[in-house]
Amino acid sequence: MKHYVEVSDQALVQIVMNSLEAFVVLHKGRKRSGIEMHGVLVGYKDEHEEDTQTSKQYKIDFFSPDTSAVMMPDHCIPQAESESLKNEVARCFSDFEVIGAFHTHPYLYTEIKQDDKLDFMRKEGCHFSDEDMDFFTAKLLNNSQEDENYQLEGVLAVFNSKKYNDKRDGRLEDEDNVFEFSVGNLKCFLRMQVFSLDEEGAIQEEETILKCSCLEKFKYIGKSFFDFGRIKVKDNKKVILEHKV
Numbered sequence: 001m002k003h004y005v006e007v008s009d010q011a012l013v014q015i016v017m018n019s020l021e022a023f024v025v026l027h028k029g030r031k032r033s034g035i036e037m038h039g040v041l042v043g044y045k046d047e048h049e050e051d052t053q054t055s056k057q058y059k060i061d062f063f064s065p066d067t068s069a070v071m072m073p074d075h076c077i078p079q080a081e082s083e084s085l086k087n088e089v090a091r092c093f094s095d096f097e098v099i100g101a102f103h104t105h106p107y108l109y110t111e112i113k114q115d116d117k118l119d120f121m122r123k124e125g126c127h128f129s130d131e132d133m134d135f136f137t138a139k140l141l142n143n144s145q146e147d148e149n150y151q152l153e154g155v156l157a158v159f160n161s162k163k164y165n166d167k168r169d170g171r172l173e174d175e176d177n178v179f180e181f182s183v184g185n186l187k188c189f190l191r192m193q194v195f196s197l198d199e200e201g202a203i204q205e206e207e208t209i210l211k212c213s214c215l216e217k218f219k220y221i222g223k224s225f226f227d228f229g230r231i232k233v234k235d236n237k238k239v240i241l242e243h244k245v
């Protein structure tokens, strides 16, 4: 089945705001910048007939960060209770529901070992990790309802590049579900992926197409080169970032 995932402009801004806050701003009790953030994707989903095949549409209207998640530099631990509570709240007020989960992969420039850091981000950094896949598998196994045999997951990978570089911004080559974009000197990669389990219970990627009018047009992002300022390492600190306008 084909899965179309549409990210609204406001959901994109919320995702980037919360991801960058976790990436740059020092959080209480943490000695470094660049911690992971977790949250839920809220909107609605339905099915369509397309060329005699059924496709699934996911419309992400907004994003809600999980303030209860444990946020660490190399992983984050969401609380399952948080997703079910948010789902109930969304349904109380609207037709919305929680339709997926989302987390970040923050990389500090100095901590990427590879010489070609952009190449690392494109080929590895913006992919889900083995631990992510194990976690998603467990989620799918726990989904008992018949219509919940698909799981939508998103990731935003980010790193502080030395300089502004918008080369190859746009859809990542050969991948319909990833956008590469620049915010000032930050390089970001937004990936949306629907997963399911095969007959043997192994996790598999479903064909997923990411749509985002803001990223498709670069309406605002291009402007950030002039307005956004710069994310840099604080003087005399190796792993603490700051935003300089």
Ligand SMILES: [Zn+2]
Binding pocket: 103, 104, 105, 128, 129, 132, 155
């Ligand atoms: Zn991950």
